[in-house]
Amino acid sequence: MHAYGAAHEVRNEDLYAGLVRNGAVDAGEIDTTSPVGRAAQRHSLGKRKVRWIQQTLRQLGVIERVPGRRGVWRAVAKKELEKAPRNLVRVAFSTDLGLALWSDCSAFRRIDEPIHLILSSPPYPLSKARAYGGPSVKEYTEFICRSIEPLLRNLVPGGSLCLNLSNDIFLAGSPARSTYLERLTIALEDLGLSLMDRLAWENPSKPPGPTYWACKERVQLVHTWEPVLWMTNDPTRCLADNRRVLRPHSVATSKLIARGGEARSTSYGDGAHRLRPGSFGSETAGTIPRNILRIPHEASSIAPVRRAALDSGLPAHGALMPRDLARFLIEFLTPVDGMVADLFSGWFTTATQAEETGRRWICTEQMAQYVALGAWRLQDAPGFHSSFDLTRA
Numbered sequence: 001m002h003a004y005g006a007a008h009e010v011r012n013e014d015l016y017a018g019l020v021r022n023g024a025v026d027a028g029e030i031d032t033t034s035p036v037g038r039a040a041q042r043h044s045l046g047k048r049k050v051r052w053i054q055q056t057l058r059q060l061g062v063i064e065r066v067p068g069r070r071g072v073w074r075a076v077a078k079k080e081l082e083k084a085p086r087n088l089v090r091v092a093f094s095t096d097l098g099l100a101l102w103s104d105c106s107a108f109r110r111i112d113e114p115i116h117l118i119l120s121s122p123p124y125p126l127s128k129a130r131a132y133g134g135p136s137v138k139e140y141t142e143f144i145c146r147s148i149e150p151l152l153r154n155l156v157p158g159g160s161l162c163l164n165l166s167n168d169i170f171l172a173g174s175p176a177r178s179t180y181l182e183r184l185t186i187a188l189e190d191l192g193l194s195l196m197d198r199l200a201w202e203n204p205s206k207p208p209g210p211t212y213w214a215c216k217e218r219v220q221l222v223h224t225w226e227p228v229l230w231m232t233n234d235p236t237r238c239l240a241d242n243r244r245v246l247r248p249h250s251v252a253t254s255k256l257i258a259r260g261g262e263a264r265s266t267s268y269g270d271g272a273h274r275l276r277p278g279s280f281g282s283e284t285a286g287t288i289p290r291n292i293l294r295i296p297h298e299a300s301s302i303a304p305v306r307r308a309a310l311d312s313g314l315p316a317h318g319a320l321m322p323r324d325l326a327r328f329l330i331e332f333l334t335p336v337d338g339m340v341a342d343l344f345s346g347w348f349t350t351a352t353q354a355e356e357t358g359r360r361w362i363c364t365e366q367m368a369q370y371v372a373l374g375a376w377r378l379q380d381a382p383g384f385h386s387s388f389d390l391t392r393a
């Protein structure tokens with residue numbers, strides 16, 4: 001390990017020579033070969049001993065082979081996350097449209113830029129926090145309100161706040177869910193926001209759970225959705241526009257329109273809904289999406305980032321938002337020249353989608369390694385520039 005600490009990548013031949021030089025192994029042991037095994041092939045017993053230790057270190061996860069280079073090994077990069085020092089705000093990278101800050105989200109206190117959409121997936125109040133930590137249920141409302149408040153100052157009239165939260169926070173030792181979401185919603189109302197909707201993000205790729213209550217005790221169903229709390233500071237001037245997110249008509253609807261609409265005259269729901277000849281017959285630009293959004297985590301967009309993380313020894317992120325969810329919310333809630341802000345950016349999914357849809361963006365993320373991967377994702381964006389040594393992470 002001393003050898004791997006001193007140099008980044010070490011060839012085995014240099015390793016043997018170094019070990020002989022500092023007396024850890026006998027030169028004779030390295031240089032002479034002896035018959036080994038049934039085939040009695042000749043090997044250096046000294047080198048085999050070193051390689052045995054190498055394998056042990058590999059299994060412990062402290063060294064690894066350098067991909068594509070035979071007989072070359074290196075120390076595994078430090079996996080602990082590096083938090084931005086208190087009160088430090090560093091521009092990690094920027095593009096023509098956006099600004100990524102390596103800092104605590106309180107950096108937004110120093111920013112005076114009108115914001116059209118605050119879109120974020122904050123750390124959930126999990127009983128076993130993720131690698132990047134997070135507040136407990138008890139601290140949650142205070143934590144979110146304190147973090148969001150500086151951005152609300154800059155939210156333009158009719159701007160929106162969207163928070164992807166968890167519905168699966170349970171009371172200790174109980175199959176009952178916490179009502180922290182309700183408490184948080186009311187606290188955000190007290191900050192001047194109005195509830196537009198609790199969109200349901202149905203995630204077919206969500207791992208089955210809650211394991212104990214659904215699979216062992218059988219008193220719960222398997223969860224599959226997460227709420228997206230959508231609020232605005234001025235519902236009468238809300239900037240949402242569903243014409244920006246229309247879906248193609250289904251085959252049945254297209255056929256109905258082509259036929260000139262309904263032929264029947266009827267009513268249902270005790271007269272609440274009426275059908276007349278011609279109903280639903282007008283040509284429209286598309287179908288208005290329903291408020292249950294079925295969006296899987298598409299492996300194809302995340303696999304290259306995970307590979308980049310692996311190749312550069314950076315830790316994987318355990319809680320990403322799917323690209324299509326971020327894109328949908330940005331297009332629905334932000335005018336094309338609008339500004340999107342994410343205070344808990346992770347691997348910068350919000351920024352990638354703001355960038356791709358032509359919106360401006362400002363994002364903060366506290367962990368250097370996640371910022372580095374965000375930069376990797378956005379490196380081809382027009383005007384990409386970074387003065388942050390992203391490899392240091």
Ligand SMILES: C[S@@+](CC[C@H](N)C(=O)[O-])C[C@H]1O[C@@H](n2cnc3c(N)ncnc32)[C@H](O)[C@@H]1O
Nearest residue numbers: 104105132319320321344345346347348349366
């Ligand atoms: C659920 S993840 C966000 C993932 C992101 N939506 C994505 O898809 O790439 C939450 C992130 O918030 C970051 N975070 C937590 N507290 C923070 C704070 N006070 N300031 C800035 N970032 C913070 C964590 O490091 C973590 O990466």
